[in-house]
Amino acid sequence: MPDYDREGLVSAWAFDGAGGARRIDWDEIRRGPPDGNGFDWIHLQQLDHAHGRTWLSDDSGIDPSIVESLNAAETRPRCALFDNGAFLNLRGINLMPYSLPDEMHSIRFWVEPRRIVSVRKRSLSAVGDFEDAIARGRAPRTQGEFVADLSMRLVDRMDTVITALAEDADELEELVLSATLSNLSPKVSEVRRVAIILRRYIAPQREALNHFSLEDAEWLSPRDRNRLREAADRVTRFAEELDSVRDRAAVIHDQMVERRAEQMNRSMLILAAVTVIFAPLTLITGLMGMNVEGIPGSQDPNGFWGVTVLAALLGVGLVAFLRAIRWL
Known part of the structure; x- marks a missing residue:
């Protein structure tokens, strides 16, 4: 059953700027955030044109070109800075039940001084954990802290999957000289395929995070910039690890070919x-x-x-x- 309404609203929160937050409904979303240091977060599901009129496209007040970017079918991680805000597209590994480890789904953000609008295509476990932390009273105080915290959660999910992929490569290296080649070949192909898919999306994420950290806005503190750069550095390490896994899988494949040729000889x-x-x-x-x-x-x-x-x-x-x- 969908976890969003007919206009695509998954959840919405109002942050008071002091570490507190509460859920809000459509009436408060349309009124906008109250005066003060707080901001709103509106989290939406990407809908197709068959749903007709939506708040995002008709009532949000966001530039149509940005709305188009938020609703794009498939995009790679990137960041674009504007005079009135910043657009950020990130990818996260989905650790939801029945999800494959190579499923990287996008979440797009439009960050303004008083509002954050995010659009997802599929649910992400990192966003669910982030909302649980908000409900427990661990809410971000600024938009920069919001993006930095959620970015770190997305990166943490990558760490789990990439570490498991590296361990699979270690196991295959031990088995290449003893296991049956017919049983080993599909495993090597799968490790290499997953590494290539993840690498394709993870590599641009570093540039997107670094670019966003350059945003000249009051709500982006030096601490938030450092956390964004830390997330970008971890993404760089993950990209290098995936390159290593891919190269090791290629070496294992070459060893398998040599072993098969030796058996034939x-x-x-x-x-x-x-x-x-x-x-x-x-x-x-x-x-x-x-x-x-x-x-x-x-x-x-x-x-x-x-x-x-x-x-x-x-x-x-x-x-x-x-x-x-x-x-x-």
């Missing part, structure tokens, strides 16, 4: 040795088995056993020869 060597051993024996038995006159030993009752012993001795001799030249 070994099999071909055995087949060649069997051919070398049995080709002379087949020639001898073929000659001795011809149904013509003059075959040596054809009238001797012990002829069969003589040929058998001769073939056995020749086979043993060929095996010894192949061992001597290290074919076997």
Whole structure:
């Protein structure tokens, strides 16, 4: 069942600027934040055009180009600064139940001096935890603290998944020389695929956070800027870790190819040795088995056993020869 109303409202909060917050409804949203140091946060679900008129597009007072960016289908992390606010698009790994580890969903923010409007496409566990913290009385005091806190929560979720991915790569490196290749190949492909997908979205997030920290606004304190840069630095480390996982997966794949080639060479060597051993024996038995006159030993009752012993001795001799030249 959807957790938003027909206009896409997921939740809305009014912050008093002193660490307190309370939920608000549409009436208070339309009236706007009261005078003082506080601000409002309106969290919306992205809706399609079939829903018709919405507050965001018709009543929010936000520039149509920014509304279009907030409702864009698929965008990479970025930040754009304007005279009256800042647009920030971030991605977060979804740790909600039944979600895949490579699912990175976007959340877009329009930050003004007295209001923050965010738009999601799918729910994010980091946002849910952030709202739980607000309900427990741990509310941000400024818009800068709001963005910094939520950014750190998004980064923390990345840490969990990327650490698990690195551990999977460690395990694959240990198994590459012993496990069955048919069982190992899908795991290597999956690790490499997830690393590539995450890297594609995580890398631009650093630039977006650093760019937002340059916003020249009173509500962005030096402490908030430092936290945003810290989040950007962690994202950089994650991107480097994903590069490492991707490269390690490529090395593991190369080792698997070499191991498969070695197995094929070994099999071909055995087949060649069997051919070398049995080709002379087949020639001898073929000659001795011809149904013509003059075959040596054809009238001797012990002829069969003589040929058998001769073939056995020749086979043993060929095996010894192949061992001597290290074919076997």
